[in-house]
Amino acid sequence: MVLHEKPLPDFVREHNIDQVTLDIIENALKNIRYEMDRVLVTTAVSPIIREQADEFPLIADRKGRMIVGQFGSPVDTVLAHSPYRVEDLKDGDVIATNDPYMMDGSTSHLPDILLVRPIFYDGDHIGYALQWGNLMDVGGSTAGSIPIDARSIYEEGVRMPPVKLYDGGKLNEDVLRFFCHNSRTPRETRADIMAIAAGTAAGAQRVKDICDRFGKDTYLEACDALLDRTRRSVIELIRKYIPEGQRFEFEDYTDDDGLGNGPIKLKLAMWREGDTLNLDWTGTDAQVPGPVNFLLNKRMFQMFAGVFLISAFDPTILFNDGYEDIINVTIPEGSVLQPKDPAPLSNRLVVMARLFDVLGAVYAKAIGFQVSGSYGTSPNFVYSGVKPTGEPFQTMEILYGGIPAIMGKDGLDGHSWWPEFLAVPAEYMETYYPLIVEEYRARIDSGGAGLYRGGCGIKKVYRFLADGRITYQDDRYHTYPYGVGGGKPGASSKKTLIRANGETVELPSKVRDVPVYAGDRLIFETAGAGGVGDPLERDPELVAKDVRWNLVSREAARRDYGVVLKDDGSVDAAATEAERAKIRATRGPLPEFDHGDLPPLEELSRIVAATRRTFNEWLSQELGKARVNGVR
Template identity: 30%
Template sequence: MTADHCSDDLGPVELEIARNRFESTAEEIGTALIRTSYSPNIKDRRDCSAGVYSPTGELIAQAEHIPLHLGLMPTMVRNVLAEVGTGSLEPGDVLISNNPYLGGSHLPDTCLVTPVFADGRLVAVVANMAHHVDVGGIVPGSMATHATEIFQEGVRIPPVKLVQRGELRTDLIALLMANVRTADKTRGDLMAQLAANRLGERRIGEMVAEWGPGLFRRSCSALVRYAERRTRAAVAALPDGIASFTDHLEHDGVEPRSIPITATVRKRGDVVEIDLTASADQVPGAVNCSYAVTEACAGYVVKALTDPTLPSNAGLMRPVRVLTRPGSVCAAEFPAPVANGNTQTAQRIVDALLGAFAQIVPDRVPAASSGSMSIVTIGGRDPRTGRYYSYVETYGGGQGAGPHADGDSAVHTHMTNTRNTPCEVIEREYPLRVDRYAIARGTGGAGRWRGGDGLIREITLTDGAATAVVATARVDSRPWGLHGGRDATGARIAVTHRDSGTTELPAMSSVRLEAGATLSVRTAGGGGFGKDRSTAAGVEGSVGAQA
């Protein structure tokens, strides 16, 4: 690519060079964060994401990290920049926020935004988001299921400068660390986020120096237009239609209840409208989610069902209109708690969208997957060191079978894309012992194509006392099959105390553990797809009943 290129649009070779250059920069930011982080949640599980944005917050390129983060970060970055004002930014500044009402997911997901200047002019923004193992609140890990207001979930950070003109604001760091349990891990992970963005800032600076500011700007615009063209073409290839589908959450965090998530899809020409306005009002417990989470789900489903190779930038969402109702479970307003909205409700929004799309493009939509990120946190004070610890992990489950293949077993699906924490790391870092870690055989739904199986993990607290929080789903309901495929087996949570036996727990639970107590989690399988000889006499999967 040369600086004397005069066309507003790039040629195909130049466009591909620009796309790979920007995407590799985003990937490098993410890799640096993973390699320099302190907590196993980031360095082992890779619960983080990164991207490159225009000066106004328009997404240019992302790393292939977590669909939920990647889908909501553009809203978060755009709103953070608007709140602070780009006119107040200077070289060396770094912004921080975790406010879900501005487009975040929940308080542990903290976003750092670094403006990039060239010759005194703002040319781009780099940002990353990472899930911190504790940000305060009423339970270790800051993922309380039973919270009834945002204040119980931890420290909410408005958009402020964490670094100003290159100087770290140690007063702000001290304030934040005074309100979290795991100050050493949290501070280390924040520094890793800063360093990763600094690397991205250097890479963007190298591009501007090599291409010149004009070609750099044109490249950003051309990549967005390219993604929009491809997305419109992919959407146009789908048949037109209107369809609705309702799925349900079974627990609001405070009590069991049926919470309807209703999605209506209207597809016409090269535009698709996704309407969640008929979903339930926001609830007392912590399964509410921000409107940005809902937008992320919509973008994920459209990309998955049209063309998974579509570039992930602002152009992807231009043909997609997302309607939400403020004050609903899909667009919560202050002071609604939101800790488990992304781990539970996001997955149910995807299920509802897939159920609607299954009526328009039945040959592309898979059966329901396990339906939850199944997040487990165990935290307390380690008697061996006297320090607080917080074990955080999301567990995989069964993938729904598709039109042409079985579902995978014990994997993260849909809006999550993290790894597991190795058993050796759990036992090294925490007073915990992993007694069992296995695939839950036979939990996937039968069919012509079989759903994947869930997983089982049993963990024993070896010393001291701790609080365990488990948030999963499909305990009282089952992931549905499609086109005659059978529903999967649901999830199960149980705790075995040394002196009082085993107790089964509801989908959203908090329990106090003493040394010797064992927590057992079995995640749900994925639904089956299509009839085979064993299901030919059975009833249709539940999509037909709920549509």
């Protein structure tokens, strides 16, 4: 077999570096990434970075290719949209931008700011240190810069094209002041940007330390060798696990775009030709008027596709851009995954979540066993207003849903897709903002039943202590996180606002600027995740444990798992065997993918539109009688 038909990358060759030295440099680069993380999260101010670690570092080689990181390098597109040439860059320069359209979606909405620092050693350019972080607010029409009803990116905040934040080590104070002036949280914005810059400085210095130890030429050779090694390893995974000559397809839906348009289809096809893996999003719906469009960077998706194989089969392989040329990606222009400027992007996270679900399902079909079910949700939540003291406030946090089960293991409860993301402690929220977290727990019966149970979503109850407004974006309100191989889907999401006077209002999955008042409570319930495998094959003792831990109710244990419990919580073996036999005799064939009890798409579309109309009418009345503005 010919290894590859296209011209090989320049790093594919014999390398003049011993494997011990290469392993040491690889691990040093991994540690640099973690040090960049720690520098940023320990010096940032906002909870979304400091407490939740919504930031990502990256080290690239001198050609801008990612050597260690997670998302693929945007260096080439950032420079292409800037007035700076590579040969004009110097030590101490830092380029900043937050415009997704000027980096081909390497960051995907305006609150994400990216800093690019070229690295020099003995006067020679040897690479880049990059880091991006999610800022609290970058302006726009609503607090948090995630307006769920935006119709263009101009409503979502200030757009900064690639510009030098530092020029030869000197801070461009005018650029920073202008950007922060457009934020509702200028103190946090300034502090977080400076912290991100510090993270890139730490990364650059540690790369120089490697050169001090091994020499510049050895470091540059190691970068090429690491790219080559990852490429060869991923080719072996593709050969081993993806059959040639077959086409695998899957589609799933995001509920809506925040304006009443939906559901929105994502469709992916995958096939292998030799050592090349092809991924084609043809058939995905066109871009939508609302801000759930996800400007998907092709290099980023190549990274996602490779990371899936690496994580599933050989986690020792280093994530980098080495396999970029062996994964072909087609994304139709004008689709919800490749929208045209100035389409709004602020709530792209819900489509991103579906992207992972669809990718995982295609791999499940190709590999031939139940890889995983569908994820829950990771909504953003913003509460803003003015304290009784007259001091304005704004908080933002990301909440998490259930992680899908995989063959051999239950899903995690209330967890982010990104393993290093954390939850904001209730103590932090209560200390700095006028609210009380009355309840924070796993949501009972939200994880999809299965031989391996899907992760539960979370139930979080806020009590507001000051008048203000809330904005959030979520999904899986009309649809369900699917189960696989007989596993059942996870529960859909739910939000309930309880006024201090007892009035109860069920809110949809995406809202902005809903007035809330001191004494009001919000019950925020995220979606669970899909299960894997036949629930009737699950060990009854595990079901009993889930009941004891309030993850599964007694009723669901019997209904979904056929497990009957005695009064003391122990398993009634005889009754369980009889109940399972009864269920098996009456149920039909187990579906490969269980999307839950959904109406036909046309009817679902009418439901989505009607839900939005009803909510908009209610919100209009609420805004008309609102006591305070609550928005800065």
